[in-house]
């Protein structure tokens with residue numbers, strides 16, 4: 710009986726420890742839905758995640774991504790130009806992500822990196838909306854990274870606790 714409980718506890722910690730992982734999706738991924746206007750695709754920079762980028766200068770342009778997970782990150786390079794993407798997570802107030810390099814040398818100056826993170830979220834469906842920051846000419850989408858919570862672990866946790 711004790712052996713059984715110890716086995717379950719051990720399994721719980723093992724399963725729990727590998728339960729979360731970061732998944733990065735490229736701007737070309739079908740899971741990101743581009744609507745309302747022209748988004749141009751660019752494939753010319755090694756500083757972009759997977760070498761690709763979507764960009765727009767249209768106020769109506771919208772990119773939407775829905776996921777079930779416990780965090781989301783916005784990934785992008787930085788430029789010497791005025792570029793800013795507005796990000797809205799669920800019904801939270803939108804945030805403007807300034808993608809201008811404070812110390813530019815080339816037109817695209819800094820390789821892709823995590824620019825913004827949501828902090829911990831409940832493991833439910835969330836929607837991210839990306840658009841142009843009002844008053845700034847260009848907005849871009851390079852990649853999104855989100856934290857996938859293993860459903861086996863969720864099931865295991867609800868069953869054992």
Ligand SMILES: *[C@@H]1O[C@H](CO)[C@@H](O)[C@H](O)[C@H]1NC(C)=O
Pocket residue numbers: 729730731782823856
């Ligand atoms: C995901 O990546 C972020 C940013 O690099 C990091 O802070 C976080 O610990 C990672 N989470 C997991 C579960 O790997």
Ligand SMILES: *[C@@H]1O[C@H](CO)[C@@H](O)[C@H](O)[C@H]1NC(C)=O
Pocket residue numbers: 734735737738752759761
């Ligand atoms: C990388 O971009 C190409 C298009 O240039 C796309 O076909 C491919 O699926 C992308 N790879 C990943 C891992 O998203």
Ligand SMILES: *[C@@H]1O[C@H](CO)[C@@H](O)[C@H](O)[C@H]1NC(C)=O
Pocket residue numbers: 807808809810811812
């Ligand atoms: C964005 O960042 C750049 C570089 O630090 C700065 O010069 C610019 O004023 C910022 N733009 C806004 C709208 O905050």
Ligand SMILES: *[C@@H]1O[C@H](CO)[C@@H](O)[C@H](O)[C@H]1NC(C)=O
Pocket residue numbers: 814815
């Ligand atoms: C500017 O970009 C070129 C080509 O991508 C690269 O070879 C060069 O090192 C960059 N210059 C600086 C100062 O980063």
Ligand SMILES: *[C@@H]1O[C@H](CO)[C@@H](O)[C@H](O)[C@H]1NC(C)=O
Pocket residue numbers: 775776777834
């Ligand atoms: C969450 O999103 C997925 C994929 O869009 C969908 O299949 C599922 O029904 C959604 N679940 C809830 C609880 O809204």
